Amino acid sequence: MTATGTGTGPGPAAGTGIRLTAPAPGWSIAADVVVVGSGVAGLTAALRCAAAGRRTVVVTKARLDDGSTRWAQGGIAAALGDGDTPEQHLADTLVAGAGLCDEAAVRTLVTEGPDAVHRLIGTGARFDTDPGSDEIALTREGGHHRRRIAHAGGDATGAEISRALVEAVRAAGLRTIENALVLDLLTDADGRTAGVTLHVMGEGQHDGVGAVHAPAVVLATGGMGQVFSATTNPAVSTGDGVALALRAGAEVSDLEFVQFHPTVLYLGPGAEGQQPLISEAVRGEGAHLVDADGTRFMAGQHELAELAPRDIVAKAIMRRSHEQGVEHMYLDGRHFGAQMWESRFPTILAACRSHGIDPVTEPIPVAPAAHYASGGVRTDLRGRTTVPGLYACGEVACTGVHGANRLASNSLLEGLVFAERIAADITGTPSPEAAPNSTPADGPDPTPATAPDPARATAPSAPRTALPLLAPDTRTAVQRIMTAGAGVLRSAESLARAAAELDRLHREATAAAGRPGRAEPAGATATLTAPTDPKAPEPGVEAWEATNLLCVARVLVAAAQRREETRGCHWREDHPDRDDASWRRHFRITLDADRALTLHTTATADFPPTVTP
Numbered sequence: 001m002t003a004t005g006t007g008t009g010p011g012p013a014a015g016t017g018i019r020l021t022a023p024a025p026g027w028s029i030a031a032d033v034v035v036v037g038s039g040v041a042g043l044t045a046a047l048r049c050a051a052a053g054r055r056t057v058v059v060t061k062a063r064l065d066d067g068s069t070r071w072a073q074g075g076i077a078a079a080l081g082d083g084d085t086p087e088q089h090l091a092d093t094l095v096a097g098a099g100l101c102d103e104a105a106v107r108t109l110v111t112e113g114p115d116a117v118h119r120l121i122g123t124g125a126r127f128d129t130d131p132g133s134d135e136i137a138l139t140r141e142g143g144h145h146r147r148r149i150a151h152a153g154g155d156a157t158g159a160e161i162s163r164a165l166v167e168a169v170r171a172a173g174l175r176t177i178e179n180a181l182v183l184d185l186l187t188d189a190d191g192r193t194a195g196v197t198l199h200v201m202g203e204g205q206h207d208g209v210g211a212v213h214a215p216a217v218v219l220a221t222g223g224m225g226q227v228f229s230a231t232t233n234p235a236v237s238t239g240d241g242v243a244l245a246l247r248a249g250a251e252v253s254d255l256e257f258v259q260f261h262p263t264v265l266y267l268g269p270g271a272e273g274q275q276p277l278i279s280e281a282v283r284g285e286g287a288h289l290v291d292a293d294g295t296r297f298m299a300g301q302h303e304l305a306e307l308a309p310r311d312i313v314a315k316a317i318m319r320r321s322h323e324q325g326v327e328h329m330y331l332d333g334r335h336f337g338a339q340m341w342e343s344r345f346p347t348i349l350a351a352c353r354s355h356g357i358d359p360v361t362e363p364i365p366v367a368p369a370a371h372y373a374s375g376g377v378r379t380d381l382r383g384r385t386t387v388p389g390l391y392a393c394g395e396v397a398c399t400g401v402h403g404a405n406r407l408a409s410n411s412l413l414e415g416l417v418f419a420e421r422i423a424a425d426i427t428g429t430p431s432p433e434a435a436p437n438s439t440p441a442d443g444p445d446p447t448p449a450t451a452p453d454p455a456r457a458t459a460p461s462a463p464r465t466a467l468p469l470l471a472p473d474t475r476t477a478v479q480r481i482m483t484a485g486a487g488v489l490r491s492a493e494s495l496a497r498a499a500a501e502l503d504r505l506h507r508e509a510t511a512a513a514g515r516p517g518r519a520e521p522a523g524a525t526a527t528l529t530a531p532t533d534p535k536a537p538e539p540g541v542e543a544w545e546a547t548n549l550l551c552v553a554r555v556l557v558a559a560a561q562r563r564e565e566t567r568g569c570h571w572r573e574d575h576p577d578r579d580d581a582s583w584r585r586h587f588r589i590t591l592d593a594d595r596a597l598t599l600h601t602t603a604t605a606d607f608p609p610t611v612t613p
Contacts, residue, residue, distance in 0.1 A: 016593050018247045019184045020547065021466040021513075022539045025197055027210040031057040031175070033426055034196055034212045036182045036241065037220030039069035040158075041394030041415030043165035045218050047123070048423030050174050057212050058169065058176045059198055061221070061236045065162045068222040068233060068395065069412065072158025073279035073347060074141055075151035076120075076416070077409035078113040081138045084146045086110040093410060096143040096309040097403025098568035099584050100254070100605055105400040108381055109410065109417050116416045117150065124164035127152045141280040141408035143309040149409050155279050155345045161412065177212070181541050182221065182240055185248040185390060186211065193217050193389025196244075201541060216389050216426050219245065219377060220419070223395040224552050226475075226545075228370035229483040232261055232277045238545040239552035241396035245377040246551060246591040247467070250385045253398045253586050253607070254375025255552065256559035259406050259569045260488045261371035262313040263289075265364065266328035267355060272479070275369050276351040278331055280408050283307055285344065287333035290363060291320055294332070311405045311569040314368040318488055321367070330363035368488050372411060374402040374569065375559075378588065380610040383422035391426070393418040400607055404568025465593070468513035470550055472542030474505055478549050481505075486557050491573045495561045502554050506595075509547075512536045551591075558597055559587050 031054075035046040038060035050056040060067065079089045089110040094101050121127065127150045128137040138147040152160035169176065179201040186195040195213040221241030225233025242252055263283070265276040283289070283306040288296050297320050302308035308316075317329045333341070338360045341349045345359075352359050377385050377392040379399050385392050393399075394415040401414050470478075485498025513536045537543040565579040566572050585602045592598055602608065 016247055016249055016591050018465050018467050018591065018593065018595065020247075020539070020544055021469050022183055022197065022199065022544070023209045025209050025211040027208075029057065029175075029210075029212055031055045031212055031214040033057070033216045033218065034059060034214040035218040035220060036060075036196065037067060037222060037394065037396070038064045038166070038176075039067040039220060039222060039394055039415060040161055040165065040412050041419045042067075042218065042220030043169055044120075044416055044419035045220065045391075045393060045423050046174055047165070047168055047172060048420055049426055050172055052423070052427035054427060056174055057214070058174055059180050059182060059196070059212065060176065060178055061181055061240070063178055064166045064169065064176060066234065066236065067162070068237060069158045069415070070162045071232065071234060071277070072161070072412055073155040073277055074281040074284075075139065075149040075157045075409050076117060076161070076412040077141075077144065077148050077407070078117045078150065078413055079110060079146075079148055080114055080117065080136055080150060081147055084148050086113070088146055089113070089148060092144050092146075093401070093407045094403075096405050096407035096568075098311075098405055098578065099580060100257075100403035100568070100586065102400025102403075102605075102607060105381060108421075109401050109414055112417045112420075113413045116413070116420060119420075120161065120164070120416060123168050125152065125161050126164070127157075127160075128154065139281050140284040140307060142283065142304070142307045142313060143407045144307070145304075149281065149284070151281065153346075154343060155281060155347045158412070181544060182244060183209070183544065185217065185244055185387070186213065187248070187387075191388070193387060199541065199544070216391065218383070218422055218426075219390070219392040219396050220394045220415070221396045223373045224549070225370045225373070227478065227482050227549050227553050227556070228258075228487065229272045229479040230264070230275050231273075231370040232264055232275060233370070234274055238549050240545070240548050241392065242376055242555075243548035243551040245385065245387070245390070245392065246555070248387050248390065249590065250387045250390060251378040251588045251590055251610075252376060252555060253378045253588055254402075254404075254559075255373065255556045255589070256563050256570050256587075257374040257402070257404045257568055258370055258556065259310055259372040259374055260314045260368035262310055262317050262368050263331050263366040264369035264371075265352065265355065265357075266367040269327060272476075276348075276355070277371075278348055278364055278366055279345070280307075280310070282331065282333055282345060282348065285333075285336070285340075287331050287336070289313070289317070289366075290330050290332050291324060292326065292330070297329075309405055310408065311571070314488060314569070315571060317366070317368060328365045328367040331366045332363040333359055334361065334363070336360075370487075372406055374398075374404065374406050378607065378610060379418075381421065382425040383418050384425065384610050386610045391422045393422055404570060467547060467595075468509040469537045469539060469543040470505065470509045470546040471512070471537045472540075472546055474509075475542070475546040475549055477505060478502070478546065478553050482553050482556070486553075486560055489571055489573055490560055492561070493574075495557055499554070499557045499561065502550060502557060505550060506554070509550075555589055555597060558599060559589065562587060562599060
């Protein structure tokens, strides 16, 4: 999967024909809309679509409340306070995005954000209020010049938002399929979205591989933090939505911009998997970053000191650690006192104490860890991707809001605002009929999305290829390769090494499958059967996840190799300066039928339209 192509490039790829190796669907249901994911983005989109009378199905990988939203501590950013304005919020977001934000997308976010938060409150979310009043209590986080972060339960904002939305979904009687891993997109004969295949993990009404047929699919699958060894993301964040979109022929952008949260509880050099987050709100309330000698090192490095944008703080921690030959710094909040820790940050206090650290009496050891993907599946302001009928919102999407580095607490707001916009786009036309006999994705149609004609839902003309699966234990190898070669600090040498090692894993998987990728003739069944080679991994959740992780890892590394500058959360040691003349632009990346990447560079920092009129 090597990157090719330069310049602005043509439109989206004509489709890959690539599918995960999986059994044929053994069951199916029909809907108007299928939403994949149950965080703030997915559930908001689902509720809005259902309220407009669309038959809506929610598919989620674990339980409804087990996504990334639940883990969000700090809060949701919006211009809600006296003296604050959307223009000020826009300015802070553009600065954090380091020249690559789409200003129209940011303006949409900050102007529609306050009302969207109030609608969320109307759904049942309860935010903390100032003592003795009904006014929402607001705090500051990195990169914000105003107190504009609304929070709940002190440091349990995501959990409260998730609770409110899950209760609303259940009260509305939406059909949900839990414990289900989405596999691939279905399209009709014209290349328009017609649903998804998925695998239910032995629980619920359905079991095994099945299909949900629908003319609109909303990807809200969250991030891909599990591509690194240490991350704040839950175990389900394996890049499934981005990998599905690539196989369907959609464009992805900005995957090189992975935000590493600067203050994650340091649990030792061998710590892997999901790590406890120490919210930026702790610094917002006055905690200081110090080294082992107790010296503050952010003062003088940025006007906001500890509240500088996350990329700046993460780099400062790494520099100081390297200077002193250590692996972490400290976050000192001892001056808060026990009462403030217990009332304002009860979740963080409990997490630290469970690992033998008491923030009331000692500094917290912290180090950066993978936290958020600023890039993803490219969308327009209505959440439309380059595949008609396929939408994306939340962390899986690249709306252009975050640019090269997400501003703290803009993620929940982005999911909320753009989910509402997606629902409005889907429901702005008469309810379409669900396609009953869909076939695997054969690429995007460059015309505006409309409802597929069920009569035309026949097999695509192009052959399809079963993607060789990785052995489940390859997941750890991918994570270690990415952490070593494409983590906080990157260079041409480290990225080349990572690319070579990832290519080796891909070749080994192909060899184990006994073929370079098996082509199925036109008219074949909708989902491919498992390979017969006894050395090949059996299709299953762990193999599918490992395969998805390898896919997104290779895209991330290819983009990071191409971007020869330091910008936002992309830090190249061999190109330490930002280069606007050469690199103030985006990459548009698609997957080809031969599993090579095509990478085109936009002419400016603006994205072209996702849909050709």
